[in-house]
Amino acid sequence: MKTVSKIMQITILSMFVFVIGCSSSAQNEFKLNSSEYKLLLAPTKFADIDQGFRDYWSIVKTVAEEQGIPIIESEHPNKIKHKEISFFDTQNLDFKKNGYMLRRKNKYNNGRRIPGSEFSLKFRSNRPEVAATADVVIGEGYTPKDEKIELESDIVYFTKANGGKEITYSVQNLVELDEPLSYKIGEIAKVYPVLSSFDLPGEDLCTERRIRVLRKEFMY
Secondary structure (H helix, E strand, O other): OOEEEEEEOOOEEEEEEEEOOOOEOOOOOEOEEEEEEEEEEOHHHOOOHHHHHHHHHHHHHHHHHHHOOOOOEOOOOOOEEEEEEEEEEOOOOHHHHOOEEEEEEEEEEOOEEOOOEEEEEEEEEOOHHHHHOOOOOOOOOOOEOOOOOOEEEEEEEOOOOOOOEEEEEEEEEEEEEOOOOOOEHHHHHHHOHHHHHHOOOOOOEOEEEEEEEEEEOOEO
16 A cells, blocks of 8 residues: 555644435435534644634634524533544545545544544535435445435635635445455445446555544534
């Protein structure tokens, strides 16, 4: 496996999730289920991470109160949640070119990795009608983590691309695996059969981009 890049960073993320409603039919017709409104902050702007969390959370609460948004604070606001997220693709980025993103998530407890991994195949598009009909079906012999595949939207503000907001629509399917994958295309396609439709050599290895996330969650 060739490592493309390895990014070690602390991510501070404020996220509001609004459930708008969902329905699905036998024809896989989806309505928008939820939206996540995100504001991503650069950790380099915070000389003291702990103080930065406290200051930013104070701003979030003030804005929420002004907008009439109820907030339930975490019982342990300063507890750090540690997880490692890896994104995989081919050398030629074939997954990305076809609108897909393959992610692996590993969780840690007291600095030790918890056995097993959560995998997710996500299809993203700026057109909701395209995202809603994308194939993210789990292969035979594997059990999806969620009962339904739902259409979501991500709304990110103050993006580097345009300075405004960026909206993408996505569907994803998650599966938890006890045994690690070999990361050959053929093995991954057993879990997500749609990847076999890209006509990729069976021995191609996936490249990797890894992000280690340390999060403090102040709000449910």
